[in-house]
Amino acid sequence: MSDEKEVDSIRRPSSDDIADAKSLDADALKLAEMGYTQDMVRNFSVWSVLGVGFSLTNSWFGISAALVTGINSGGPLLIVYGIIIIALISTCVGISLSELASAFPNAGGQYFWANELAPKRYANFASYLTGWFAWAGSIFTSASVALAVGAAGVGCYQLTHPDLDVQPWMTVVSYQVVNGFAFFFNCYGKILPTVATTTLWISLVSFTVILITVPSVAPTHQSAKFVFATFTNNTGWNQNGIAFIVGLINTNWSFACLDAATHLAEEIHRPEKMIPIAIMGTVAIGFTTSWFYSVAMFFSMNNLEGLVEGTDTSVPILQLFFQALRNKAGAIVLECLIMLTGVGCQIASHTWQARLCWSFARDRGLPGSRYLAHVDRKLDIPLRAHAVSCFIVAVLGLLYLGSYTAFNSMITACIVLLYISYAIPVICLLIKGRNNIPHGPFWLGPFGLFANCVLIVWTCFTLIMYSFPVVMPATTGSMNYVSGVYFVVATIMLVYWFVRGKKTFRRRDERHEVAEKVIGGHRRGYSHDHDAVVR
Numbered sequence: 001m002s003d004e005k006e007v008d009s010i011r012r013p014s015s016d017d018i019a020d021a022k023s024l025d026a027d028a029l030k031l032a033e034m035g036y037t038q039d040m041v042r043n044f045s046v047w048s049v050l051g052v053g054f055s056l057t058n059s060w061f062g063i064s065a066a067l068v069t070g071i072n073s074g075g076p077l078l079i080v081y082g083i084i085i086i087a088l089i090s091t092c093v094g095i096s097l098s099e100l101a102s103a104f105p106n107a108g109g110q111y112f113w114a115n116e117l118a119p120k121r122y123a124n125f126a127s128y129l130t131g132w133f134a135w136a137g138s139i140f141t142s143a144s145v146a147l148a149v150g151a152a153g154v155g156c157y158q159l160t161h162p163d164l165d166v167q168p169w170m171t172v173v174s175y176q177v178v179n180g181f182a183f184f185f186n187c188y189g190k191i192l193p194t195v196a197t198t199t200l201w202i203s204l205v206s207f208t209v210i211l212i213t214v215p216s217v218a219p220t221h222q223s224a225k226f227v228f229a230t231f232t233n234n235t236g237w238n239q240n241g242i243a244f245i246v247g248l249i250n251t252n253w254s255f256a257c258l259d260a261a262t263h264l265a266e267e268i269h270r271p272e273k274m275i276p277i278a279i280m281g282t283v284a285i286g287f288t289t290s291w292f293y294s295v296a297m298f299f300s301m302n303n304l305e306g307l308v309e310g311t312d313t314s315v316p317i318l319q320l321f322f323q324a325l326r327n328k329a330g331a332i333v334l335e336c337l338i339m340l341t342g343v344g345c346q347i348a349s350h351t352w353q354a355r356l357c358w359s360f361a362r363d364r365g366l367p368g369s370r371y372l373a374h375v376d377r378k379l380d381i382p383l384r385a386h387a388v389s390c391f392i393v394a395v396l397g398l399l400y401l402g403s404y405t406a407f408n409s410m411i412t413a414c415i416v417l418l419y420i421s422y423a424i425p426v427i428c429l430l431i432k433g434r435n436n437i438p439h440g441p442f443w444l445g446p447f448g449l450f451a452n453c454v455l456i457v458w459t460c461f462t463l464i465m466y467s468f469p470v471v472m473p474a475t476t477g478s479m480n481y482v483s484g485v486y487f488v489v490a491t492i493m494l495v496y497w498f499v500r501g502k503k504t505f506r507r508r509d510e511r512h513e514v515a516e517k518v519i520g521g522h523r524r525g526y527s528h529d530h531d532a533v534v535r
Contacts, residue, residue: 073247
């Protein structure tokens, strides 16, 4: 009986919904055709959506945060050419997401597409899995960004206090401060577009300042051979190819989360056109900034061994700044620009994870869906979904006290889980037939098919290869525990599916029934108005 009450309370159309359908605009009408009412205000522009997308992906910030692993697994060559490889793959990922977002602009993103495209028998389960993989990936992403910014803050303090022995609890406290600070920026919907646009420009200005400052003041500069042809393998792997692939994990992290813009589809006008612009713009800006940033930093480096062997600050990019400027204050100022960019990344990640949680909850895919599907009308945000998501991120931060290695496995998990969430609806699309769905304004035909295939192959590749240990021989302290993360996530979502989700998760037929009622109300309203005009 309680299940029936929850089902009724979340998505059964009320008489008000049907009455409101008579005055739907084009965007809300398209949303109604999918079986949803317009709950969020469309106050984002293409620039602010691009701001969320790029601020979250923020490839040059990702390269800064993940510099040490890349250096150990391949040196400058890995990062310089790895960025090109991942950017090409991300272009295919972006095309695949953009085509589906253009055809089905919905805040649910990939889980909604899976529900719409999968064979009817498997549609619910495919959609449910996709939603869980996507939300888990967003939670792990927020945790990884909070750690990167928090560790940078502790590193800056250690640089000015050389006697300080950095302890895990210090990083955890800094992590919680970053997560809590970013939480409040997502508590008022009307300012979010401005915040998103501002963080976009902060990132680009910070990039420009660092790009000009570091090479211009560095006392020495490396040769082109060092930057473009130096391969370093300090992983313990005998095969350089395996070392290169392992190093790609962190470069890949710099291009993750490309679906962020799709979950703002119900907060922007003409999403079928604007969302693809934001996604492809994120990839383009991400490649341009990260590649030139990496090349400039490697030309400015004067002591590779000092970064490879580790630093007291545990922040390699901060040490590189100190090498170049030979001034602690100057190095900290530049690192603060990176931290400010990282806070913008965390704010965007909170925006993204909250929309994922809220949209998935309104289709009853999560425990407590009735509670999480609520939208605060005064604040114009899904406040409960936002608060619960941030609380989970805060709890995950405590794992760092127990095992740094286990926590880092979540970084890998956020990459692969998101790829899986992209691959499921794309596989469903290929099974249904690319020409058997209504195409949106963004549709690339044969090239789109090629992009779909690349996405699926790369997902399978990362699922296997990114599970390898980062260093050999693997020990308890250096093992890659990402398989354990997959197991935990899979266990949680399968248990909930069989206990409750299978009965309560919103079926495609149910959603289509809602759409027919709402659209029927719109048509009757239009017919009545038309007859009145004729009379």
